[in-house]
Amino acid sequence: MLLRDPTASLGDVAKAAGVGRTTLHKRFPTRSALIRALANDALDLAESVLSQVDFHADDAVEDLVTRLLALGPRVEFLMRFPGMEQDVALHARILTLDQRVLDLITRLQGSRLRRDLPAWWILRTLYGGLFNSWEAIAAGQLAPLDAPRFVLSTLFEGVSDVRTVDRP
Template sequence: MSVHLLQTATSVLLKDPTASLGDVARAAGVGRTTLHKRYPTRTDLVRAVASEALDLIHSVAREVDFESDDALEDLMRRLVPLGPRVEFLLRFPGLERDEEVAGRIREMDRPVLDVITRLQGTRLRRDLPAWWILQTAYAGLFIAWEAISDGRLAPLDAPRFVLTTVFEGVQHVGTADRA
């Protein structure tokens, strides 16, 4: 029940960041008391949704060989199915002020930033900060997930769209490095 509840809470809170615990309980088909027993406050629920999202992303990231030059492609392919979770972490207001959540996000970003930095000057542009390229990839994931949920993009096509945007949109072009 907890996984279903957190998935439902993710959807409800993404649609309406001001949704109450009662709104989440109704959408999940559970009583408000049941929800309050698990998550006494809205902050507890939001933190649980963020924590579950980070746990899922971390489990996927553990399967990626970050020493490989293909690590970014592998990670994006694995993250596309987790679109709502990534979107929640990127868009939900106030998460950046929760030091525990913010710290876990920074920890999650570190190996990805290392890969991007390693690829700059060869496959990725050197004149853009690594954090910008990372945020571009995350934005691509968000857009892909939104397009999938709207029925405009097939889930199997999404990683290619994101990766094409990252590698061709910020690709190394030789002369840009000389600036």
């Protein structure tokens, strides 16, 4: 519900979940408490995925992308709700996760990834590809099994046609 309508009230969320508003309020007294709980759940999932990836393997990026794409809306939630950096504990968890991926990107720069772009830019490009895939899958524009190829080809090759475009 919150992905479809980020402004949804607790009453809207309760109705969509098929529970009474009072029941939801007992567990999450405020909308902020609900969002924080959902963010922590998403971070738990992302941490679980990262713990399964061998960051020293040649195919670590491919494995990471495939695993993160499978989490879909449960992790997309993190990217949909700006301002989570205001919560110190959530922000620290996000930075810890990001650092593992940044370390992988830095290791691959100069071999599989461009060295002339900052690692943070490549990270944001990767996250943007994941987010775009989740949205395109939800809209019926992209088959889930095609999503890793789209994200990875964009990450590794960009969107230019090197046959027709001169590189600066």
